Amino acid sequence: MSPTPVDVLVIGAGQAGLSAAYHLRRRGFVPVEADHPDDAPTFVVLDAEASPGGAWQHRWPSLRMGTVNGIHELPGYAVPPADPRAPSREVLPAYFAAYESRFELAVRRPVRVRAVRRADDDPRGRLNVEAEETDGIRSWGARYVINATGTWRRPFWPTFPGQASFAGRQLHVHDYRSAEEFRGRRVVIVGAGVSAIQLLDEISAVTDTFWVSRTEPQWDAVAFDTAARIQAIAGVEERVRQGLPPGSVVSVTGAHWSPWAQAAKDRGALVWHPMFRAIEPDGVRMPDGTLERADVILWATGFRADIAHLAPLGLRTPAGGVRVRDTRAIDEPRLFLIGYGPSQSTIGANRAGRDAVRAIVRERAAATV
Ligand SMILES: Cc1cc2nc3c(=O)[nH]c(=O)nc-3n(C[C@H](O)[C@H](O)[C@H](O)COP(=O)(O)OP(=O)(O)OC[C@H]3O[C@@H](n4cnc5c(N)ncnc54)[C@H](O)[C@@H]3O)c2cc1C
Numbered sequence: 117m118s119p120t121p122v123d124v125l126v127i128g129a130g131q132a133g134l135s136a137a138y139h140l141r142r143r144g145f146v147p148v149e150a151d152h153p154d155d156a157p158t159f160v161v162l163d164a165e166a167s168p169g170g171a172w173q174h175r176w177p178s179l180r181m182g183t184v185n186g187i188h189e190l191p192g193y194a195v196p197p198a199d200p201r202a203p204s205r206e207v208l209p210a211y212f213a214a215y216e217s218r219f220e221l222a223v224r225r226p227v228r229v230r231a232v233r234r235a236d237d238d239p240r241g242r243l244n245v246e247a248e249e250t251d252g253i254r255s256w257g258a259r260y261v262i263n264a265t266g267t268w269r270r271p272f273w274p275t276f277p278g279q280a281s282f283a284g285r286q287l288h289v290h291d292y293r294s295a296e297e298f299r300g301r302r303v304v305i306v307g308a309g310v311s312a313i314q315l316l317d318e319i320s321a322v323t324d325t326f327w328v329s330r331t332e333p334q335w336d337a338v339a340f341d342t343a344a345r346i347q348a349i350a351g352v353e354e355r356v357r358q359g360l361p362p363g364s365v366v367s368v369t370g371a372h373w374s375p376w377a378q379a380a381k382d383r384g385a386l387v388w389h390p391m392f393r394a395i396e397p398d399g400v401r402m403p404d405g406t407l408e409r410a411d412v413i414l415w416a417t418g419f420r421a422d423i424a425h426l427a428p429l430g431l432r433t434p435a436g437g438v439r440v441r442d443t444r445a446i447d448e449p450r451l452f453l454i455g456y457g458p459s460q461s462t463i464g465a466n467r468a469g470r471d472a473v474r475a476i477v478r479e480r481a482a483a484t485v
């Protein structure tokens with residue numbers, strides 16, 4: 117079957133994809149399958165999840181509205197007031213669902229994009245998007261693709277000598293559910309980001325913990341939107357421009373002394389140690405040669421961009437990233453990556469969605485004069 121034509125195809129309906137869809141709507145784009153005049157520009161959003169909420173629907177149950185790291189609402193519609201004790205995995209998906217219907221974004225789901233390819237050698241031609249729907253493969257021919265696929269399905273685990281010999285349990289925060297399952301067991305927590313610190317706080321309340329990370333956490337007592345933070349994000353921007361793997365924004369902005377983190381520190385839960393050098397059946401071998409006993413190793417070591425479906429475009433640099441400037445792939449100008457690199461935060465995702473749509477609108481206008 118020939119590809120269904122569409123002007124803009126958005127992959128992913130998390131914060132980034134919904135922001136893009138909102139701005140497309142505002143700029144007069146209509147969902148491709150709605151009734152519309154022949155000359156109206158069209159868009160479609162494809163999302164792999166069965167229901168709204170992006171990655172929020174998978175966050176662990178104890179990640180509550182009061183402990184998330186500061187959420188910026190989606191553009192144009194405030195998050196309804198929520199109990200700080202309410203799980204973010206319930207509040208935010210409900211908000212996303214309301215948002216999608218309020219702005220009639222017509223997200224198609226569950227639809228997983230398997231591959232994005234150039235239709236031919238014409239640099240102004242279409243990109244073919246191969247999407248797996250419940251009843252088979254469907255092909256789209258898009259003038260622009262906005263990729264907003266996040267990181268949740270790509271947890272990152274570093275490798276260490278002896279890792280396979282460990283007799284206890286190893287898990288990534290991606291699969292964490294509750295501190296209770298570790299009661300009575302000694303848990304080594306690896307990582308210097310916000311997730312590591314939150315889980316240390318909660319697991320240390322029920323059992324013995326030991327905290328390590330490769331670099332010492334940078335505690336930043338100042339408020340979020342400081343010049344230092346802006347400068348750090350500029351550093352990630354420069355990395356993606358050069359095609360280096362982006363790294364997490366939080367890893368460069370540092371951890372934040374929120375009231376719960378301060379309380380955890382005051383009760384002695386945040387005692388940091390340098391990274392172990394090897395893993396043994398009963399624990400981890402520290403740089404000074406001592407063995408720290410462990411029943412569980414919890415890897416809070418971040419996530420990587422989920423972009424394997426873009427591989428047919430051949431954009432990956434030898435350094436392992438994609439070269440992106442101002443949300444646009446430098447080596448494939450019909451492709452935008454949002455929620456990628458410097459825009460891997462709720463506020464960054466909002467802005468990136470807006471910026472990608474602005475660039476598309478500007479270019480379409482220039483092409484018609
Ligand atoms: C544990 C954790 C806590 C966080 N807390 C905060 C916080 O408090 N504040 C903050 O600003 N940021 C936080 N972040 C960062 C957060 O990931 C971003 O802010 C933002 O929510 C990510 O939105 P997104 O749209 O990029 O990705 P996601 O929410 O992951 O959405 C991506 C969507 O794309 C879909 N998708 C993926 N691949 C495909 C495909 N091939 N085809 C079709 N659809 C696909 C997915 O199913 C998903 O619905 C946190 C991250 C983590 C891991």
